[in-house]
Amino acid sequence: MHLKSLTLKGFKSFAAATTLRFEPGITCVVGPNGSGKSNVVDALTWVMGEQGAKTLRGGKMEDVIFAGTSSRAPLGRAEVTLTIDNSDNALPIEYSEVSITRRMFRDGAGEYEINGSSCRLMDVQELLSDSGIGREMHVIVGQGKLAEILESRPEDRRAYIEEAAGVLKHRKRREKAVRKLDSMQANLARLTDLTTELRRQLKPLGRQAEMARRAQTIQADLRDARLRLAADDLLARQTEFNSTNQTEAMLRREHDEVTTRLELASAELAEHESAVAELTERAEAAQQSWFRLSALAERVSATVRIATDRTQLLDAEPEVDSGRDPDALEAEADEVAAREQELLAELEASRETLEYARAELAERERIAADAEQAHRAAARAEADRREGLARLSGQVDTMRIRVESTDDEVARLSARIEESAARVQQAQAEFETVQARVGELDEGEAGLDDQHDRSVAALRVADERVAELQAAERAAEKQAVSLQARIDALSVGLERKDGAAWLIDNHGETGLFGSVAKLVRVRPGYEVAVATVLGPAADALAAENVGAARAAVAALKEADGGRAALLLGDWPVPSTHNGEVLPAGGQWAIDLVEVPERLRGAVTALLSGVAVVSDLVAALDLVAERPHLRVATSEGDLVGAGWVSGGSDRKVSTLEIASEIEKARTELESVERQAGELTAALSGAKAEQAARQDAAEQALAALNESDAAISSIYEQLGRLGQEARNADAEYQRLIKQRVELEAGRNTAVEELTELETRLHNAQQTPMFEVDDTEDRQEFTLAAET
Template sequence: MFLRSLQIRGFKSFADKTVLEFAPGVSVIIGPNGSGKSNLVDAISWVLGEQGPRALRGGQMADVIFAGSPARPQLGMAEVKLVIDNSAGIIPVPMTEIEISRAIFRSGESEYRIGGQIVRLLDVQELLAESGIGRALHTIVSQGELDTILSNRPEDRRQYVEEAAGIAKHRKRKERAERKLAGLDQDLLRLQDVLAELKRQLKPLRQQAEMAKRHEELSAEADAISARLAAARLRSLLTERDRRTGGWEEGLARRKEARERLDALDEKVQGVADERARAVWALQEAEGTLRQAQEAKSGAEASLRHAVEQESVTRQALAAEATRGFRLQTLEDDAKRLEARLAEVSAELTQREVELEQAEIGFRQEQEQRRQVDEERRRISEEAAAHRAEMETLRRSLASHDRDRGRLDEQLTAVTQRRTAADAERDRLTEEIERLDAETAPLSERRSLLERERHGLADKVAELEEAFRHHGHRRDVLTARLHDIEETPGSRFLDGHRGRAIGLLGELVQAEDGWEAALAAGLGQLADAVVYLHGSDAVADAPEGDGAILAIAGGGPASFVIQGERTLLSIVAADPSARGLVCTVLKDIYLADTVQEAADKHARNPKAAFVTRDGVLVGPAVIRTTRRGDSRAAEIRRELAVVDHDLAQARAALRPKQERVEQIQREIAGLAERIEEADAGITRAAERLSRLEAELASLGKEEEILTQRLGGMDDAAAAWRDRLAQAEPITHELPELPRLAEPPIQARVAVETLRRDRSSLESRLSGVRVERESLAAQDPAALEAAVDAAGADRTAAERLLAQTEAALEEATVMRNAAAAAERAATEDEAQVNREWREASTQLERLREEYEDEDRVRGDLERRIRDAERLLREGHQREPQEAVAELSVDDTVESLEKRAELVQRRLGLLGRVNLLATGEFEVVQERHDFLARELDDVRKARRDLLEVIRRIEDEITVTFESAYRDVAAEFERLFKELFPGGEGRLIATEPGDLLNTGIEIEARPGRKRVKRISLLSGGERALTAMAFLFAIFRARPSPFYLMDEVEPALDDVNLHRFLKLLEGFASDSQVLIVTHQKRTMEVAGMMYGVSMGKDGTSKVVAQRLDEPGTPVRVGIESVIERVVVPAVVPEPDAVH
């Protein structure tokens, strides 16, 4: 694996696209100062993920973009592409070539790509980490970094080894795990606090939920009883209605019968009235016919008299022809007499005609009056029927009004009573609110004082609790670490055999502060020994030892005593049961300040052992050091003791304040309960008062509405009664018909007689005149003809008279029959009217008789409808089904008692939080959920601790292996670079390889100094190179890039460096930026960088290992091409 090519565009001084093809082995990059050589190094660092602008020699990341020159404008972006050869498969991806690119824009946007696909920086770092190239880029050594390596802290030097060993990813995993662990610790604390709060809430909520459940059950029972009570009341009402139905039906039947009879009589009254009218009309027709017959008879009689007289005259004329003269005189006298008589008759006729005309007018007036009265009677009959219907409606309305008014009176009385009671209750509640408000004022003041005190204490308690939690958390962490450290075969064995074993030896003995490591070294592996009081118990448990050491308490004094030396036993304290065993184990062990002192003392006393404070024991044939874990366990125990002491102090300081806070909280709770009770009382009273106010307003409105309705009903009833009073006289009597008018028959006959007399006189006068004239010119033949004609006229007049007499007789009979019919019709009408009045009186009596029953029935029907509506709307039950489900024992009285009992039980419950059940379920569910979450968090915390422990073990193992290899390579390389010299790497904390730093000891040949600061510049550079190349040898990387690392070396040291470099050329890729020709000579490829006139960098390449071309010739060629055209750019053109 090596770098295949580098493509640069717009990066620093490389404005144009520049491509460098690389090859394995050593390659050098040369060029004048300021030409851009180091920009190539920066480009590789940048594309591999460098994030520090200062590491790229800039102020901000955008400074890597070409800034422009007098000849070239600035660019808007910079892009670098690096192609890595992965044919060896070192990076575990299915690609033989991996292209990594990075671009940045002046807008601040940037992107990474792998194989052309946009990725994250983390993806690039993880990909490179697989090949041993970490974020620190230890394979790229820039100018001045060699001295930085030596001046760094030991912990910083460790990073180079860790990066080369690939530990960075494990560190990342550990950091992520520790962040998760810290988050879990916070979650754990929060969960514990929340669970404690939820537990505190659950008990009262459970009680409230039980009360709410009981209230719900009683309410359901009350609703069920209420529904059954409503059904029982409906059944009672239905039974009452059934019981009264017989009487109601009988009354309805009797009233129906009377009504039907009255309706029939109404029709009969109308019929007889019509019949009488027809009879009157027939009588009038018959009288007219009779009058005409009489007139015809009178005319016939006059004609007959005239014919007789004419015949007599003509006969007399014929007989008296002989006495013609005398006859003429006689005729003259007769004519005068007849004229006088005619004048008298005409005068009398005129007078009689006037009288007849007046009589006819009176007769027609009487007929018109009778017709009008008849029409009035017919109208009144029709109106009487309508009035009777109206009266029936009015009576029903009045009856309904009386019922409704009685009900409204009852409602108004009830409303008035309720309003009076509500007024009294309002006054009482107002007084109650004032009293409770006066009681709560001092309680609230006291609670405020306590609240202020509690808040002051709460801050202190919070601080102490935070300290307590911090110490507790610290103790948990220390306990977990101690458990991890002390997880030994002995501890595991002791966990299962605590009955007879008394403990681990290391736990039964303690050393003075600072001597824990010495005690651990003195005990050695016996610190993990399981101590028994009796040997038989140890023998019995031995088969299950599984690698554990079993020790038996007991022992003896030291074998010998060295005068003037302190024994290890003098600074330890042991459990009484294990004191003898401790003496046996630690006897003959003495104390020393240093290892050298211990060795010297042991040389003088070879049978004794000496141990230092740091835990190094020098004894017979052994030098024993203390495991870092042993001393670390002792340190953790000391720290645990300090933490326990801090916990005890925090607990001691916290307890009285918590007790005071609890006391205040109890007092506040008591006050709050009293205030809450008072507030609840005030709230209840206020709510009740509010309801009362609303009820009073409603009652006032209802009273006003009822009063208005009563007034309206009374007005309507008064109007109905007036109309009824006005209608009753109309319906009692019909007007009597006036007497039937008699026609003026006598006047008519008299006038007719006078008319006939006048006609007769006129005829006689005419005859006399004719006769007189005839006598004057008498012709005997004519007289005979006149006699014959007069006889014929007489015969015709007789026949006409006979006909008129027959017609008169017939008309008289018809007139008499019509008069009889009219009298009969009048009598029938009077009879029917009497029957109608009797039927109307009977119907009114029945109506009054059953009016109360109708009112009771209407009230009962209304109550039944109300009960059915209550069941449907109030209880969502069908009335028939609800009544059918009742048993015989479900009486109204028994159900009312049960309802009263349930209501009393509900009242005994007092105030109930009806939402408590849901709240309790929510809190319980949340508590259970959080409890499970707490278990999961604890398990996750244990798992994370285990993960961290495994990661630390892996880091320790990996680092230990890498450190050992790097230390060995450093010693070898140092000897190559400094013949006769000695150099080594020293772990600052060998017992803690997880966190130890690395110190460098270097002693060049012929020098005794080991301090790095006393070395020369060249020696420091070679020492740093030895450290870096030791890392490169121990944990090789794909490539190495060095920027002018050898300027401080003289020829000898440069020769040693180049020799070392040649050793890497065979199996590694090394890129070196240099000005040294000797360095150029070891390269197989040379790149020359020059700065053009336009202020941009250009690159030329030349292979130096081509056959037939001397190396020096190739070098000179490149130098000539790079150095000769180069010009010194203006200051503002230099990037």
């Protein structure tokens, strides 16, 4: 894999599209200062996903866009395309050539493309991470980068090494997975808290649901009661409607009968009226006759008055002779008197006839009026009587139907009352039975609550224990990895490049039995001091004897293999400090090491007369007091009679490295042992956690089951209580309704008895009839007269 080309457009100083083509091998970009050489490296860094503006030598990310010059306007975007040859399939993508494009606009928006297809920054980073290149830029060494790497701390160097080894990608993935796990653990804990809280809220919510169900049951019972009342009212209205229809039919029949009778009476009245009209005509004729006779009587009266006057005149003494004959006049007077008498007699007879006719007329008129009045009264009485009889008969029938309907309703209510009483007793018995179970379940619920709380508390403790052990295990693993990395790094320092290395590789089996650094054990904390005293011998090899040492040196000279220090294994053990006591804080160097028996003489000879103190001041004081001694400090200073060796930039000996490796291995073993113990404890804690989880789930299941049972019992209890109350209410309503019906029936029976008595009396009363024939005869006689 190698870079094929780099195309820049609008990136920093590259305003126009510029393509740089690369070939396998080394490509050099040369040019004067300010020509844009570093911008090429920045472009490589930027297109591979760099997000830090300072790394790109800018203040903000928008600074990578061409800002314009005096002769050219600024651009609105920057675009860099990197083409990589992937013919060796180094990149995990099925293309022999991969183009990565990054584009950025002035508004801060950015785009990424792989082979022309839009993608995410993460996709670019994932693609490049397996190839050893990417935004971490360990393959891009910029200005000052080398000095920064050389002067960096071991931790920083480790980051570079991990990135170069490809560990960083997996570490970041692991960190991302750990963050997801931590987030999931937090969510799980939150979910557990919510579950616990919701479970605690279930009971009051269950009670509210029970109350809602009871209210719904009450509403249903209320609707049922209203419907039953409406049905009862409808039945009563239907019964009353049927009774009214029957009464109406009977009244219609009676109305038809009365109408027929009224028509007959009207016909009879017409006959009477015609008779009265005939009599009226006769009365008028008689009246006219009376008028004629009255006029005649008046004339006769006038004639009589005239005759009387004349008679008076005749009786008077005549003064003058009239010339007539007195006898004639007397005869005329007699004739007139006789005529007067006749007229008076006739007048008297006419007067008597007239008086008789008047009397007859008045009598006939009175008889006709009486007859008409009697006829009308009889007709009204008959009509009233028949109407009253029909009304009474209808009322009697209606009342009988009402009484019978009331009897049926009372019988039906009595049956329903018996059924309701049985339901009341059954409901009360079931309610008492279920109520007894409620107390038992409530007692069990309290125990289950305590058990669940204990289980949850134990689970929480187990979770905390597992989390603590997991954290400790991760820390131990991290520490073990760090120690192993340190051991590996220190082991590299033990790889010899001098004559000792040549002897180990080519002369190792001819009288040599190992490296002094590996054979000698130094008390922790004194490695630097002992290595300083041993000097080159700290890096030496151990030879069996003087002959083996001589052969090894000859082999080095012959092969030009370099120089090497050798300790003789057969060297006699010299005397040490001969009981000399050091001041406080000082120790003999020979007492700080553990040496194999074969090297004891050589090492003792090297460390004989050497003391170790804490610092240079103490060393100088001790040498001034005892010039025959050599004194080393724990910081690597060495003081003798008249000379001092010390300072910084001291070469680290293989003995120190071996001691560090040994120390690290000891610590690694401790950490691994601790990790093993933590793993075993974690396994036990997880088993305990699983057991606690099962116990908590079982307790929760039992509690939920108990809650469900209690809710069911409460629901059943509410339903049974409502049924008992409904049954009792229905029983009381039916009793009240029966009492009202019985009272109404008694009242109806009394009214029926009264109506039957009235009907019987009315039917026994004789009907008044008018003798129309006699009246007609009387009217006829009056008319004829």
